[in-house]
Amino acid sequence: MKYIPQLINLLAAGILLLSFAMISQRRIASLINIFALQGAALVAASVLLGYTSSNADLYVSAGLTLVLKVLLIPWLLYRVIHRLNVRWDVEPLINVPTLMIVGIGLVIFSFSLALPISRLSASIAGGSLGIALACVLLSFMMMITRSRAVPQVIGFLSMENGLIFAATAATGGMPMIVEFGIALDVLVGILILGVFMFQIREQFDSLDIHHLEKLKED
């Protein structure tokens, strides 16, 4: 029982670590795996939090995340990359060591942002807000530095993970109806993105988003 808070902190650290892993990962397939793993860590953290706070809503939330982020979306992404045959490596726009350094800076920045709040907070997950913030910013950075559609989408989804983590860890879960709404939006969003990727592929013969630079000020 008394290890549970430590376990949650460990999972939080794991989520952060997986975010770093995503930044450094070049292969799309591995990227999807890491994403699924991050989802799993999120599910575990949710369940543990639900257990400690005896908040049944968190179990539902964990279930939603499990279905969506661990099972459905990775499966969908796999199908997409199979069908579109885009499993090769992708190099980030900026080299990985630089990204790591910037990432560390972002973590420090997030922690310092969260510090005044977590200092006030008595909740077990007070410190996890900083981690959630860091995850969001790291995913944001990942989206910036990837030039292919799929990694960009994964970055987007990973950001969502960070948000869900913030929601569960920092507040004990959003109201149920909101949780469902969020889940629905994510699901529809990923479906639309999937359709888009096919259409983009159809139009440009590639998922390289460099092709999507025609609309600009010239």
Next chain:
Amino acid sequence: MSALTNPSQWAHLDWLLAAVAAWLLVGTSGLFALRRLAFVARVLFPAGGAIALVVFGVALSAVFAPPEVATLPLGLPGLPFHLRLDGLSAFFLMVIAGASAGVSAFAAGYFRKGEGTPPGLLCMEYHVFLASMALVVLADDAYAFMVMWETMALSSFFLVIANHRIPEIRRAGYLYLLIAHIGAIGILLAFGVLQANTGDYTFANMRAQAHTPFWASVAFLLALFGFGAKAGLVPLHVWLPEAHPAAPSPVSALMSGVMLKTAVYGVLRVSFDLLHFQVWWWGVVLLALGLVTALFGVVFSAAQVDMKRLLAYSSIENIGLLFAGIGLAVLFSAYGMKPMAALALTAALYHVASHAFFKSLLFLGTGAVLHATGERSLGKLGGLIRYMPWVTWLTLFGALACAGLPPLGGFVSEWLLLQSFLFTPGLPSSFLNMLIPVVAALIALVAALSGYVMVKFFGVVFLGQPREEALAHAHDAGAWERLGMLWLVAGCVLLGLLPTQFIAVIDPVTRHLVGAGLGDTVAAAGWLLVPVAIERASYGPVIFLLGVAAGSAIAYLLVRALYHGRSRRSPAWDCGFPWQTARMQDTAEGFGQPIRQIFEPFFRMERELPLPSDSHPRYRVTIGDHFWHWIYLPIAAGVERLSKWIGLLQQGRIAVYLLYSFLTLVAVLLVVMR
């Protein structure tokens, strides 16, 4: 309620509102007769002119009446349109209506088939223009004022581009509305200062506010910017010589003769009515700007080869003189010299009226010429006195008045203005005393140059031999056109001959604005115009006219009585030079050449001189405006460069866009958490 239904109990303002409504009604009827030219021309425009006459009469009597107020059920909640008819508005309304009555009558005969915009629509725009000008001077809150002000700009813009198929006209219209709009924002900001954060936009509230000199000056400068843009003060004048000529002639007449005066009204309203006090340097600024404008206008006017552009520049000149007069009034008023301020202000207001009449008249004259010949370029006109005697002789009055010659209207105002300069040695500042002679000299120079310009205008268009053969088929103006011009001629002449009576009309206005008036001293002297005392200065236009007329008549009679009156006709002598063609006369360029030479730095000239060996030598000169190159083109280039740089922000890469979001987020987080 009974007062509203019973016209015998109507106050002045009720009549005026009814007239404005009638204008709008006439305009709207135009929409229903979109292409029925005969109806629009013979019924609607004369109806508009008749309404203008009513407005003229009501406004004339309202000048002497106490202020009246009204609110319309329009506008913002809590801020319905406030209207107020006081001396100042009544005076300007009178000028507006007086000139537009003649213009409307002229317009009845002017519009023909085949112009770009259908006549019914033109009629609508025209009457909305009239109504909005009337409401501008009646408005008593900032919102109503701005709405009417911009409606005025908008309706006149559409009138300017009536013939929108010509790219130059569209360009002129564009420039016009752009500068008008930017000016309007300036005025709006001035009102923003004047309301002093009370949230109450009525002029009554603005009058009640006590401003620090700083804020008062800010308001004044913003208002000067805004109204100056409308009036065509240098360097905000560039739209004027483009837009005024582009419009159909009756509209040019209204714009130059009437609409510019609303800007004068605005400056007077803000600096004398809404603000309680004046700071002396405002007067200096006004004087300086006015003089530069006047000199610039007249010099450019002399160099023009397009008759409507020439008149447009002459309008700039007159506006400059007006502002110089107002500047002097501000200067006197700032030092508490009320009678002197009243004198200067009277001069300015007098000029407002006389310019409205003579400039409208001149534009109508060009309109008639344009119609008869299809030609605007001075270089292709000439000799029209033999084909269009009515237009020629009526226009002559306008030209003489514009040249500031006695005994017509333009001279009285210049006379009063110069008189007010002669009182400046009373000013307590020696610096200003030094300045004034220079100013007076420039005013005199401008007045003399305007005579030059008018001789050029009138002589080249109407006198001499026709420069094109087609001119021999020119026809004189029709009855409506003559009627309109005659009305304006009557205005010029009466303004010239009855200054004492007219100053009695101005008197309540100056009393209201600067607390003193010329009315009493002037009325005491009867037929002579005596602003202060008979030993100081006097002018009797009627006696003057009678003197000249008697001299001429007696000479004529004596010559006829003592000698035979035989005349013979023969070819012109011209020092015995045998081949005389129309092309040997001075061209418009040639007539303007001395001015171009003397004031060379004013112009941005591009000349193509023919070589001696050219078999078909052609001489071409284009006159450019320095301000265009000094101010407007750099601004345009700057905007373009800046927008090019800003365009670099958006290069289509989604990663970069995300980076913007990211950096913005980080920046905001840093800001909020500091």
Next chain:
Amino acid sequence: MSWLGFLSQLLAIVAALLLAPLMTGWVNQCRAWLQNKSAPPLLQPYRVLHKLFHKDSVLADNASQLFRAAPYIVFGCMVLASAIVPTLSTDLPLSPAADAIALVGLFALARVFISLAAMDVGTAFGSLGARREMFVGFLAEPALLMVFFCASLISKSTSLTTIVGTLAHRELAIYPSLAFAGVAFTMISLAENARIPVDNPATHLELTMIHEALILEYSGRHLALLEWAASLKLFAYSCIGLALFFPWGIAEAGAPIALLLAMPALVFKLAVGGAALAFLETISAKMRIFRVPEFLATAFMLAVIGLLVSILLGA
């Protein structure tokens, strides 16, 4: 209006009408003497006028009504001008009708009409003359106004009679501003009256002429009126100069004796002035037309400086 005033006004007009050609004749005579030529008789201008009045007026084919009306209007203007300039007396009933500014306006009115008339026929020389005339005028007019203003600042009035009255009855004092104004006025007068160095009244060399070009198409009675008007203008200018700078001898209101004495005084002053004018014309050379602006601008500047001086020194 007193009888005396009426009388002096009438006298002034008659004197002007009669003396003006005489003055022209006198100047011509002086000039001929100075140039060692045999002089025309003093009364020659009268004979010329008489001859011209007798001739048929030959009008160009396309001359309009404006062309025929202009000589009378110009003549009328000049008559009024010489009526309001205090020549013999300051008691002039017509004088309040036009002060100094209006007088300048009056000259301008005449100038505009004669220029328009010159453009009417549409010959090369006519429009050339009109352009040059207006061009001289636009510089000379404000300069003349400034000269008047110098005097006005001293007398605190623009009314000519008041100015002359004040100047005539002051202590003998030297006004520096009037010195400037005097020089300026002399230069303006030369230009305005078509005198050397600006114009040559005796020339018939087409390219250099101004005044002659204006009236080139006129003949007969019209030409006579215009010549007479030109003489009147010279007379009026001379009288203005005398009134402003040598105002002594001009009678006041209600002084019939003085009025009688004024006449010989005027004739004497005019004779001296005419001789001086002839002298000036003889010693100077006609300048190129392009130099005229400089000449006139100098006059203008001098007048403005005079104005400045009068404000600066209070004199």
Next chain:
Amino acid sequence: MHALYFVLGIPIVGGVVLALTGHRDAARDINVGFSLGTFLAACVLTAQVIAGGPLFAWDRQFFIDPLNVFLVTLTAFVGLTTAIFSRPYMRVERDHGKMTPPRLRLYHSMYQLFSFTMLLALTTNNMGILWVAMEAATLTTVLLVSVYRTAASLEAAWKYFILCGVGIALALLGTVLLHMASERVFGPEGGGLLWTNLAEVKKQLDPNIITLAFAFLFIGYGTKVGLVPLHNWLPDAHAEGPTPVSAVLSGLLLNVALYAVLRCKVLTDGALQTALASQLMIAFGLLSVVVAAFFLSRQKDVKRMFAYSSIEHMGLITFAFGMGGPIANYAGLLHMTVHSLIKSAIFFAVGHACQKAGTQVMEDIRGLIKVSPTVAWGLMLGSLAILGMPPFGVFASEFLILTTAMREQPWATPFLLLGLGVAFAAVFSKVLPMVFGETTVKPLAHSPALLPVFVHLGLGLMLGLYIPPYLDLWYRQAARMLGG
């Protein structure tokens, strides 16, 4: 039954029905029918509010207060007129082969769902649902923007999705933080995210959390408002989607996003008691006005240009709310209303003009007045109105904003003057030759739907000269609530 349920229910049913029948010819009319139903329900709702004042529904999950009642009506109204406009527009698109039946089905269905999401966002009391609705609105409009399946529309939709998705995700983080702050006050089972509850206790909310929350919410929803430099999706999405979609995007969606920002601002102001939110809004608003104005001057595509004009106006409104105080808030609300009406009217006119000319490139659209005077005048008057020419309502609000700024934030007025001046020069110089001059445009077989254009312009004109008393009352109450 509560009219609110109809307001929300009808578009959902419409979305489902049209998902099945949207490819038929009658779908255009069915679409109008459902929009009309929604509008009528909204009118009934408005009447109820007028009769009974603010109201709640469904356990306080929904509420109507002065700040959203007029937006609901406006949204339903513009939804209706746009549906009317899209009837002839889509017929032409189908005839040109740009819209196939499946695409039409998608379009009609998504159109109704998009209306639903906006109405949901406006009426919900729950900040979480507000977020869900905003995200759903993004998703539906992404599909609408990409409906042509051209390379350009795909690119636009992709950018739109990614940028707004990220933005909205940040807003979710803000919402989570808001929830965190609310839990501190209400406890885990407390009022949750209901705005009315939060607004009651706004002074007790933890300032640290709220500061952070507002930063995220502002950036998040601000992306959807189109504030510079978060605006980059906006011109692409407007230019490449079908014109009816551009009209509702500019006319409605931006308003809804701004509405969300305003709700957050009220809470933030209450919690912080500082001018932080105001300062941020002033800064971003001003930046948007100026930058958008300079973008305007370099546009070649007419829809893109008016998209930038929307950014400019959103910036101006944001600036106004940033200044706060009764007058500026009032002006901001008025500006939201009028901008929505006028901008959609412009897009209607532009849509017809582009169909006639067969291009969106302004240089190829010339002299509309010759071919189609009504469309031409619609475009001309609409442009003048949006540029702030009286007597249209845009001028009324700009008047109030500028005059207030002159004394509240005098330093900002030169920038506003610059922005408005450059915008005027840019837009007007491009619209003028499109409307006037010699023509290059060929007449079109179908008669355009001009009723929406002129009804909108008429309403915009009315608001410049007369504001109905109830609208005035709502504005005043909302302005007081927004404080400053």
